[in-house]
């Protein structure tokens with residue numbers, strides 16, 4: 170039988186540098202494969218913001234099982250992360266967008282979302298964010314979804330944080 174399956178997800182490492190315009194010039198790399206990523210660092214960034222408290226090993230599984238993974242590295246450490254789950258054709262959902270605190274406000278978050286969106290082109294893309302970051306995603310043209318429903322595993326946490334009534 171001849172398979173006409175298309176590999177929509179072709180992991181490859183991209184190397185980019187971008188000179189920042191503030192006091193320090195930051196040279197960073199965008200990586201879209203989990204290979205060689207230190208998940209202790211990923212877990213640290215995500216737990217710092219309370220986005221996820223999973224340990225490094227579990228976090229690695231979470232990212233390995235995602236359709237798109239983006240890591241930004243600078244100074245030999247992970248400074249930004251993001252991922253999307255998707256079928257590669259119709260729908261994608263973005264999660265875990267975070268930039269290490271000392272690197273925030275330099276355009277890294279924008280790069281991460283841009284890189285994810287490129288890899289799920291053609292899909293309907295959904296996400297939910299912390300109430301304080303709602304405006305952020307309007308930069309990419311995200312619209313508020315009037316018909317969204319969710320079942321949260323830890324409902325009381327999300328209620329307290331203002332995600333649901």
Ligand SMILES: CC(C)(COP(=O)(O)OP(=O)(O)OC[C@H]1O[C@@H](n2cnc3c(N)ncnc32)[C@H](O)[C@@H]1OP(=O)(O)O)[C@@H](O)C(=O)NCCC(=O)NCCS
Pocket residue numbers: 218220265266267268269272273274275276277278279280297298299301302303304305306308
């Ligand atoms: C949200 C986050 C990823 C943004 O990363 P960043 O590198 O600081 O953002 P950038 O410098 O790329 O900013 C991109 C644009 O978004 C804007 N922006 C950044 N944070 C914003 C926010 N909370 N609300 C609205 N706009 C925001 C910036 O002003 C910038 O706009 P501009 O292009 O018009 O200047 C980062 O602040 C972070 O890690 N926050 C904590 C983790 C978190 O809550 N993540 C969101 C989970 S969904």
